[in-house]
Structure formats: structure tokens, C-alpha cells
Amino acid sequence: MPVYLQISNGLVQQIKAGVLASGSRLPGTRAIADTFQVHRKTAVAAYDELLNQGWIEVRPSQGTYVSESLPTITPQKIGKELSGLKAQKAGFNFHQKPNLHRILPLIPDGLTLDEGIPDVRIAPVDDLIRHYKSIIARTYNRRHLSYGSVYGDDLLRETLADFLQETRGMNVQKENVMIIRGSQMGMFLSSQLLFKNGEMAVVGETNYVAANLTMKEAGASIKTIPVDEKGIDTQSLARLCEKEKVRAVFVTSHHHHPTTVTLSAERRLELLQLAEKYGFAILEDDYDYDFHYRNAPLLPLASADRSGQVIYMGAICKIVAPAYRVGYLVAPKDFIDEVGHLRRIIDRQGDAILERSVALMIRQGDYQRHTKKALKVYRERRDHFCQLLATELGDFVQFKVPEGGLAVWVELREDMSWLDIAKACKERGLLIPNYNTYNYNNTAKNGIRMGFASINFEEQIRIVSVLKEVMTNHLDA
């Protein structure tokens, strides 16, 4: 703590204790400087602090006095007995959300084999803070500290419109882009506008469970179609559309969640044609487009959307760090406009300074440079991890090396259970993903996602050796 604050805090203590009485005269700053053996400037700063807080007052050509009216607060109790809110249990009724009670982790589990998250140890935090400070330092930008637009920082909206054009071939304007707090928020906002009274959402079997729950919570009924090595089966979807009214199809085209397969180009076009023909929305969650290890990824559905069918979501936080909740929702203007009205009553707006910082990171190339570095690290980690799986766990598991993303989909042999393995791992201090997450309708293959990106070679070796030990014991028993 700065010296001037130590002095001013000490004087506040004395005023509060009554040692220095209200209205009494204080020594000058020169005397204070002598007493505390500090520079005169420090004494002046201490007095300024006390003055600003209202503890002392200056009477012109008389001197400095302890305030007549001290800035202390003595709240009045409103009842005789002051018992306060102790209750563990509400004294009123409320509607539970049993739909949401399963599966989704609310609090992180500590050190773990995750489902595919970035390594925060390589996050470009220095770049971010540099921009953050530069924005605040400019006086005229203090307006960023006040209320902002529900649609997000203007510069980031413009920057992302250009960025999505360059990297994803999407022909969008600023008006099509809304800044949100990660793609999950895009799912929540969109679902609230799309579904009511059991209107139908179609997803692959199995699917990203948070998407299912979010749509269901909004009022959707969920129908599933098969997923094979080319992604969701558009022929099944076509047959379904002939019979029933589909409101929206959810798809993670770049890598199907959880199994990581890529939706083929033919199926992308089929899906767009079906959407146009039947008037349904495509919810394209492109959470990991930036992570591809081949040099020729397919462009997203949104790049070929001619009739305004696609609601596209992506995340910045996956590249920068998950704690920085910044993502984007891209859709026809009328839909974006409407979403803003809903967002207004949820959290008002995002963090405008963080959003502007991200805009500067992209405009000055920091974001792109970091992406390349992260890709290189993650590709090496993917190769190392898959090599380990093959050599150490080859008797137990099957997998394909994923072409992108941060996780590999690992299927266990039929006579073993991931739930048993997870339990045994936990006893050895290793947490692995919850199999139930992939088993929403009890139809999952015997697979879980294993994140390779957040763990370095040494950590990978430790984790796989625990898995091997557990699996071997399990087979012997």
C-alpha cells in the first residue's frame, strides 16, 4: 500500500476512535511530514485523500480541521430483532428446472482430462492487457466505462465482419454481427426466439448436450437424426421434413460434437437447400473453426447461405482464454435486432473495454499470430497424445486422429464401461469426462471426448499411464 494511504488510513482510525475529535484543528502538512519522516508531497497526498473522502475540511486562512460532519454511516435497524437472511430454504415457491439438473458441470473439477479446452498457460494475456490499458488511458475513451450498446462494441462488430469475410468467406456487415459472451449465449438467445410450445429442433444422435438442454429449456422438442462419418444424415432430415414441421436444425459442422467428424460439402449444400425449401433455421455452432490442422478446411454453411437461413455462432474465448467471455452471433439483421431486445433484460451488455481490446488484437494481428502459435502447439499435442493412445491403450480403445479441434473421440471396447473407468481413475486422482454427457438419450456409443490441447507432453504421459493401469486392472478383475 502506498505510504500516503498508510498515513491517511492511520488518521482515519484516530478520527473514528475519537482521538481526533470532530472540529479539532489538525497540524499542517509540514508537521505531518516531519512526524512521519516522509516527503512533504506525501503528507499533502495523505491530506488530499482525507479531504476527498470527507474526513477533514479546509477552512480558508484558518487551517485544516477534522470534519464537523464525519462520513461515517450508522444504519438504522428496521426491527427489534436483527436476524437476517439465514435460511437454507426459501420461504416462497419457485419453479425448478429439472431439465437442467443433469450433466452440465457448474463448477470446474480441478486438474483433469478435459473435453477439449485451450491451454490458458499460452494465452496472449500480455497483448490483451496492453490494449486494455491503452483504451482506458485515452481520456476520450472513458465513455467505454459507461453504458454501451446491447449489440457490443462497434469497432469489434466491424472488425469481425471483415475477419469473418477473410477467414470464412462470409459476406456479412456489422449489422449482422452481435457480440455475445461465448457461443452458449448465442444458443440461449436464439433458442428463446425460435422455440415455443414444443416446436421441433433437430440434432444429430448423439449431440452436444448443452445445445439440447438449451433448446429444450426454451420450449423445443428435440428429434434426432443419425450421424455417420460424413456428419449428420441429411437424407433422414429430408424424410423428416416431408412429414413434420422443423423449426431449426442444430449443427456443429466443422467438427461434430462430440464425435469430431466433419460435415461433408455435399451435405452442407443439401442442408442449406432443405432449410430454404422448408423455411427452417440452421443453428451453426462453429466453436472451433480456428483449430484446423489440415490446410484446407471447408467453409461454414454461413458462407453459402443465400436466403438468410443460418444463425452462426463462434467464440473468441477459445483462442484467447475461456475466462474472457467474448463470442459472436451472426444472422440476418431482423433476427439480430430482435435478439438485442432480449439481451437488454438479461445482462444489459458485454464488457465494452474487453471487446474493444479484442478488436485491437485482431486489427493489429496479435490474435492471428497467437492462433498460429496455438495451432502449432496443439497439433504437436494432438500427434503426441494420439501416439500415446495407440501404443499404450491400443488393447482397450479405438479412435480416429481428428483433423481439427481440441479433442479426440475415444471409444472403449464393448466389455468395459467408461463410468467404471472414471470411478477408478478418480480414486487415483485423475478426473476424466463424464460419459453421461454423451449419453443424453441412452443411445451413445461407448465413447468420450479427450482434450489433448490443454495438457503438455509430460501431463499426457502421466494421464495415459493412469488410464492404462486402471484399464489393465479392470480387465484382470
Place this chain on the structure above:
Amino acid sequence: MPVYLQISNGLVQQIKAGVLASGSRLPGTRAIADTFQVHRKTAVAAYDELLNQGWIEVRPSQGTYVSESLPTITPQKIGKELSGLKAQKAGFNFHQKPNLHRILPLIPDGLTLDEGIPDVRIAPVDDLIRHYKSIIARTYNRRHLSYGSVYGDDLLRETLADFLQETRGMNVQKENVMIIRGSQMGMFLSSQLLFKNGEMAVVGETNYVAANLTMKEAGASIKTIPVDEKGIDTQSLARLCEKEKVRAVFVTSHHHHPTTVTLSAERRLELLQLAEKYGFAILEDDYDYDFHYRNAPLLPLASADRSGQVIYMGAICKIVAPAYRVGYLVAPKDFIDEVGHLRRIIDRQGDAILERSVALMIRQGDYQRHTKKALKVYRERRDHFCQLLATELGDFVQFKVPEGGLAVWVELREDMSWLDIAKACKERGLLIPNYNTYNYNNTAKNGIRMGFASINFEEQIRIVSVLKEVMTNHLDA
């Protein structure tokens, strides 16, 4: 941009342009240093950058080469024609929210007489950034950059439990406190759990319009009871409860929004007794408790809640700066637990680093010191502004000097209209609050809120002189 990045970016350009071909040998760092007239270390840093991004590779005891496999991305188009998402209009149906289409501003209006917001020019940004940096700088705290708890940063939850005990007499534990993004989010989350199919919310007439809209959007029907100089009329509420099932009562006890009257101690106790008797929830939005200019404010309802009736909301952002979306929701544990499940599918979590920074600001006293300073500034501005209103606009308006908060409730004489005045002000470049905000059911008195806190003396004089000119012209016409 640092020199090493200028060099590495230049080399990337040459590689991309084919001047430096894939697989070709590069000069050593010493030669690069000579060529660009920089220190050898700078050249090494430039090469490290290129290596990390994957543009060059080092072959042991041979030298440095342009990578055989360059980190360039050439996405594949998925259709012949690449038209992209141009549409202004969605190709699918969605449900509009006409309820939300009125009144609430989505984008700030520029320089204005606001409804009562803090002055961001005095925001304690330096303190905040100091803590922010210190948190990130500690290696072990990098975990704050990854996914965190839906309930918010643990240290802030603990700190606020203590802080609310000290400042508001509330007997709460960490488990009762959830960190949210401003009190609006508390209203959204709580309303979603409280109301369904027209269950009844009771509010004062008139009331904070965003609260009405948020509860209505969740499914509530809104009933109003009168507000007088002691706040909402609890006798009317008692009569209502005898006849109908009340699910929740919304109250801004510290200063009724918009009229700024304080709910009396007697009525607070009556409201609590009614809540206990009839089993309804009290939504207590205490958005400006910290801003009181008398030394003995009444403690909130939550301080005397013995049976778990109160859902209490407050905002940190009002003290620090509106752009830092941090607030708290305090309620019985079972309710907080349930809210977490809903929050999980909205935005996953708050900004963990910002939350931890705020915790440190409170623990080290920065927050409290700033509050005292801000209070002193705002009290002087209140007095100056009310003096101006009295001397300059005394013929046109009536008001009471508010005991706290950031705004004064100003009623216009009956033969004039705020809507007309606003229009004329706008022509003179002054934006004033929208009268319709206070006229939700066409029952408002002829009043608007005028924020005095965000404008200094000089700005106050300019604004009041425009108002005087407009009002005088209006009367002459």
C-alpha cells in the same frame, strides 16, 4: 509495434509472396541483425516468433529454413457460387418479443441528461487494473483464465458475504451469494424461476419499467399498488393478498424507482410479515444503497428476513463503472443453487478475473475509499443541481431534494408536457430522459428522473439553462 515483430512480419510477407520459397535456407540471426541494423537479440526474437508461428523450421546442425509445410490456410468453398449471408431478413420464422420493444434504450444516446448514473470520469480504474494485473501475473492464478464457477469467484462471494454483513446487517454466508452481471441479471434469473402462466407480481405505481418488462417476459402478470411519501402502500398489498395469490413483490426499498422516496421502517416490517404469512417472495433491488447522503440509512429488508422471503440484488458497477458488469444476487441457498443451473446455459459464468479484482478492491479498502470520495462529489452535485432547479426552473417544476441516489424526481407543471420539452431540447442538442419510461400504464405523474451525479457544475449550468430557455419559450408560445 515491437521491432522484432516488424522484422518477422516483413519476412512473413516475403514467404507469402513466394520471394522466400518453401524449403529455402535463411540467413543466420547475425546476418539478419546486420541487415536490419538491430541487436542480435532482436533478430533471435524475430526468428523465435516465426518458428512459433510455424513459418520456419530449424534443422539441427544445418541451419534455418522456410517451412516445407507453411501455416497458410486455403479454405475450400462448399458450393460453386459463394454468396454468403447478405439477408436483411431471416428465411425462417421466429417469435418476436413485442413486450420488450418499447422504452428500454438499446444503444446509449450520447451526451445527455441521464436518469441517474455514476460519473465514469472518477471511476477507480487504476486500482482495478493494478489488481487485475497482479492476479494474472501470478502463475498459479492462470487458472482464473479457464472455466470457472457459475456462482462466481469464490473470494468475491466470501468478501461480499462479509461486506453485506458489515454495511447492511445481512446475516449471509458465501452460499447465499451469487455473482451476477449487474442487478438486471438478478431480475432476469429470478423472474424466470418465479413466474409462469400469469402468476402475479406486485409493483408500485409507477415502477422501474425494466423490472416490469423482465417479469412480464418471464410469464408474470403485473398488478400495481399505490406509492406515497412512505413508499409502496402495504395496506393495499394486505387487501390484495386476502383475495388473490401473490407470487412476488418487487421493491426498490432504499429509493423507490423512479420517484426516489424511501420505504419507511414500519412498512418494511409489514411487507416482511405479509411475505411470511402469504408465502410470497420479495424482490429487493437495492441498486443504490451505497449512495446515501444522510448518515443513518435504513437497513434493507434482507437484514430482517427471518424466513427466507427476500431475494436481494445489488450492483458493484454503480460504484466502479457501469461497463464493469458485476453485481450480486443474495437469497436462500436452495434458490441460489437453482439459479446456477439456469445461468449455466445463458453465459456460463462471469468474468472471473474482474470478479477477483473487485474482491481485492473491497478487501484492501479501495472500494470503500472510492465510495466515500464519490459520495462527497455526488452530494455536492446534488446540492448544486437542486439549487439550480429551484432558482432557474422554480416556475416550471417541483421536486424534493433526494436523501440518496443519483437522481432527483422532477415533476413538471400540469399545463406542460415532458414529451414536448424533450423534443425542443433535442433540437438544441440536449437529450433528456424519455417520459414514457415512467408512464408504463399511462398513470404516471408528470415527472422524470434527472441524474445529477454524472455531470459537473459547469455541465449542470449548461443543461439547466437550455431547459429554462425551452420552458420559457414553451410557455410564451
